[in-house]
Amino acid sequence: MSTRADPSGSSGVETRAKAATIYDVAQAAGVSHQTVSRFLRGFEGIRPATRERVVQALDELGYRPNLTARSLKSGQSHRIGALAHEISQVGPGRIVEGASIAAREAGYVLDIVSLDTRNPRAIEESLALITQHDLAGVLALAVTDEMTKAFEATAFGVPSYVASESEGVEDDPRGLLSKVGIPTLVAHLAGLGHRRLVHVAGPSMWSASRNRTRAYEAAVESLNLESVGILHGDWSAASGYRAIADLSALPDATAYLVANDQMALGVMLALKERGLRIPQDVSVVGVDDIPEAAYLDPPLTTLSNDFEGQGRAAVAQLLARIERTVLTPVAVPPPSLIVRRSSGPAPVR
Amino acid sequence: MSTRADPSGSSGVETRAKAATIYDVAQAAGVSHQTVSRFLRGFEGIRPATRERVVQALDELGYRPNLTARSLKSGQSHRIGALAHEISQVGPGRIVEGASIAAREAGYVLDIVSLDTRNPRAIEESLALITQHDLAGVLALAVTDEMTKAFEATAFGVPSYVASESEGVEDDPRGLLSKVGIPTLVAHLAGLGHRRLVHVAGPSMWSASRNRTRAYEAAVESLNLESVGILHGDWSAASGYRAIADLSALPDATAYLVANDQMALGVMLALKERGLRIPQDVSVVGVDDIPEAAYLDPPLTTLSNDFEGQGRAAVAQLLARIERTVLTPVAVPPPSLIVRRSSGPAPVR
DNA sequence: AACTAGAATGTTGTCGGTAACATCGTTCTG
DNA sequence: CAGAACGATGTTACCGACAACATTCTAGTT
Secondary structure: OOOOOOOOOOOOOOOOOOOOOHHHHHHHHOOOHHHHHHHHOOOOOOOHHHHHHHHHHHHHHOOOOOHHHHHHHHOOOOEEEEEEEOOOOHHHHHHHHHHHHHHHHOOOEEEEEEEOOOOOOHHHHHHHHHHHOOOOEEEEEOOOHHHHHHHHHOOOOOOEEEOOOOOOOOOOHHHHHHHHHHHHHHHHHHHOOOOEEEEEEOOOOOHHHHHHHHHHHHHHHHOOOEEEEEEEOOOOHHHHHHHHHOOOOOOOOOEEEEOOHHHHHHHHHHHHHOOOOOOOOOEEEOOEOOHHHHHOOOOOEEEEOOHHHHHHHHHHHHHHHHOOOOOOOOOOOOOOEEOOOOOOOOOOO | OOOOOOOOOOOOOOOOOOOOOHHHHHHHHOOOHHHHHHHHOOOOOOOHHHHHHHHHHHHHHOOOOOHHHHHHHHOOOOEEEEEEEOOOOHHHHHHHHHHHHHHHHOOOEEEEEEEOOOOOOHHHHHHHHHHHOOOOEEEEEOOOHHHHHHHHHOOOOOOEEEOOOOOOOOOOHHHHHHHHHHHHHHHHHHHOOOOEEEEEEOOOOOHHHHHHHHHHHHHHHHOOOEEEEEEEOOOOHHHHHHHHHOOOOOOOOOEEEEOOHHHHHHHHHHHHHOOOOOOOOOEEEOOEOOHHHHHOOOOOEEEEOOHHHHHHHHHHHHHHHHOOOOOOOOOOOOOOEEOOOOOOOOOOO
16 A cells, blocks of 8 residues: 555654644555545545545644645645734734635735835845745735835736725725715715815825825815915824924914824924814824724824725735636725714814 | 756846855855855855855855745744733833844844734744744743743743743843832822822733832832822723723822833823822822823823833843853843922921 | 446555665876 | 765655546447
């Protein structure tokens, strides 16, 4: 039957250091390894008696498939490479988490390569690293332009998907937040009587940031409001604070639309330090609805953003390409307006 | 020579869909595949002329090693499995990021399996999944007791390391925050004249949380202060808020030591809603120094916590075991007290 | 009972590397 | 100058799974 001998010599002992292979199972069941393989792959035509023996041997030896071997032969692994920037940030972190969970549910593991922003060669190194580990597909999550560019220039030889908010494409779920959410947010402010707004944008390197800015501008225009300033931050609370604190004079606005909640937090503190009351004197709204948003002082009006859903959706997209199946649509709930106390009626002059 | 034929038939064209193997390189260089393999593994005894041809062929074909094949034979992969809870949380997220970057720098990829807290079988499934993908080692980051237990009960067959704050062990860098940081924090409050403190703890499932609580109790005792209450949260801002808001009457304390910054945020809002001023009426201090801490209202006194360093340190520990080398110590800066405006002198009765 | 189609199962080769062993040349020694 | 000794390179086997092809077995037909 099998040519493999038990190197330990002992047979009754259960303590085996090495994982059982299909050959071990085959020997134990008194069948060929191929029969075991067939069983594992769900082949139907196996006689009940044989099947029984295989099942039992499988169970006895505690067989676990060696995915490395499988992937070597079949050329397909059950790993998805994911490149992401700054996963410690709330947004990217939640996207990654959603992706990771979705991947696991589908029997895949997510190889996450986190890019070190301080290391300029990180992108290159990461791409090189990732191309060696043959993967079923590659995902770019939470990307900057630089990364998108490097990503698209790389021939992975496997399906890939960029989960950034794409710019031109219509009807793409990735742009939902900007296309649907931001207008709602602006309309909310307009409904409260605000006419002159300031936008605090994220870094222009991120397409997500540019989309939000563009959506803001379009909404302001269509509602006949006035944008009296666009400031820039880097998504952090510190940058939001600086954006306001560094101004020699505050713009003549009654509301601030900030591109994410963290920056909004900094903006609020800076405004308060200027002696303004929120929302009596100025309204501040954020985007993302981070868990802390409801507990800021004042609680922040913002836009819910289903990051986990985005991660899941990205994995679903990639899986559809990998497995050549029809895309199982992941319902990503549309962003919704969450009104809290940081926004209120525009002050009467 | 080689028995492999070029399936495309064309030879001049550079467009090959498949990655070049050492056999392709060998053929191009007119040597055996083993010579190529030897070169790649850094074997010295290769004639300069031969070496030259190999280098050139390697370069021409853009050879990239297939790590799957290598790991099948050699039994060692360049992947580290990492299990983590709630990586979207700031702390765990930053630990994972630090680990991911450290792993990449060492030429490893981190397979991150994020556990879905809502799915009770997630731990089990994840462990099963991770044991299949033969890994160089396994890391448990940001763990709960339940996970630690499951983790330790699993025979991975490869080195593993749990990066949680261990309880009994002395001189372990993992407990630094509690052992050094918390006493400093309590001493800071004592120095401001506070005598009666309240502690808002994290979930008791986390050893990190229990350590902080125990360190708090010990410090209170040694400084002759009084702990007038220990409340419990789940690390979230919401739970911090609830812990206070649900009380029918506030305890007679002048300072709150909260186990992390997010909860502190909620605690501060709840206290303010009770009409207390911070820090004039009560002081609140947190732990972790999340980036937002400096921009809360008032900015939060807290303890810095080098999460990334913890991640790097964990990877270093694991790599030392994997590669059987001496541990390259990762300098994790000790936690330091960051005094901001949320703590002030105890009010005079 | 002999024959045969088709189902069940076994055998061999393959994926891309690594390792052990085999072989071919050198150069050095006596 | 023969032969040893060693250095450089080639051959073959192997890791654990899958796939193609080969073979055996079973059951139905005449």
